[in-house]
Amino acid sequence: MSSLPMQVALMLGETIEKVIPITIVLGLVFSVLAHFWACNPAGPWWRKREIVTDVCYWFFVPVFARTMRIGLLIAAAGYLFNIHDPDELIAFYDDGHGPLAQLPLWLQGILFLVLSDFMLYWLHRLFHGGGFWKYHAVHHSSEELEWISAARFHPVNLLLGTIAVDVMLLTAGISPNTMIWLGPFTTFYSAFVHANLNWTFGPFKYLLATPVFHRWHHTSLEEGGNTNFAGTFPIWDVLFGTFHMPENELPKEYGKDEATMPNEFGGQLAYPFRR
Numbered sequence: 001m002s003s004l005p006m007q008v009a010l011m012l013g014e015t016i017e018k019v020i021p022i023t024i025v026l027g028l029v030f031s032v033l034a035h036f037w038a039c040n041p042a043g044p045w046w047r048k049r050e051i052v053t054d055v056c057y058w059f060f061v062p063v064f065a066r067t068m069r070i071g072l073l074i075a076a077a078g079y080l081f082n083i084h085d086p087d088e089l090i091a092f093y094d095d096g097h098g099p100l101a102q103l104p105l106w107l108q109g110i111l112f113l114v115l116s117d118f119m120l121y122w123l124h125r126l127f128h129g130g131g132f133w134k135y136h137a138v139h140h141s142s143e144e145l146e147w148i149s150a151a152r153f154h155p156v157n158l159l160l161g162t163i164a165v166d167v168m169l170l171t172a173g174i175s176p177n178t179m180i181w182l183g184p185f186t187t188f189y190s191a192f193v194h195a196n197l198n199w200t201f202g203p204f205k206y207l208l209a210t211p212v213f214h215r216w217h218h219t220s221l222e223e224g225g226n227t228n229f230a231g232t233f234p235i236w237d238v239l240f241g242t243f244h245m246p247e248n249e250l251p252k253e254y255g256k257d258e259a260t261m262p263n264e265f266g267g268q269l270a271y272p273f274r275r
Helices: 003-037 051-081 086-094 105-127 130-136 147-151 155-171 176-194 202-206 211-217 221-225 235-239 265-274
Strands: none
Touching: 003 051, 003 147, 003 176, 051 086, 051 147, 051 155, 051 265, 105 130, 105 155, 105 176, 105 235, 130 155, 130 265, 147 176, 176 211, 211 221
16 A cells, blocks of 8 residues: 555544544433433434434544545645645644734634634525535434434535635634644534534523524424524624524424435435436
């Protein structure tokens, strides 16, 4: 095996190795929390009908995202800055570059979090219309919404969404070192807002996304499926008129708009191209 395939194989192995303990911790945490504060009556998450599909996504997405992110960062450095040497690429991205890299690392992290959430808010709205919905519909197909449903994303949706935003901000100069704490935070928070919990955060519901806030987004289009697009900061929905959290009411049914979606992993990946 040549050195490049060996490095890729090692990288993929490292990614999966990191995902396993994270999965165990999240599974335990949300099992306990849902036992006391469930939003909807349901059995344990590991007994949901499409658990095999969700597990496939849970391990596929981080491997796919990491591979594509690195590839696009290399391509961006070569195309925009004419950097092709491996050592120069590492030096270029290692601690960031340009004015943004001069900011304290904690400030870079906050900037990354706010800018990425704002950009993803608008990309999320874009995926709810026109020819993009068929890719995003995969994410909305889960009828038993659980924390592990957070990873159910079609690769095209990932590529034009989270991965593209990450590459743009890192290419702009923000240091990848911010991902040391942003990576675990985004993984946890994405699982948190998909968890079967009845938490609303009371008056703080406008500041941070909650499970109830996001579960309304997974209801039918008539109930709330075209609202609550923010991933972390609902202020974007407040500012742009898409905030939806009825008082003293909890969302009940999910995935009803995509009844024709295949249940299995492979069928869902092929679904947008068969329509």
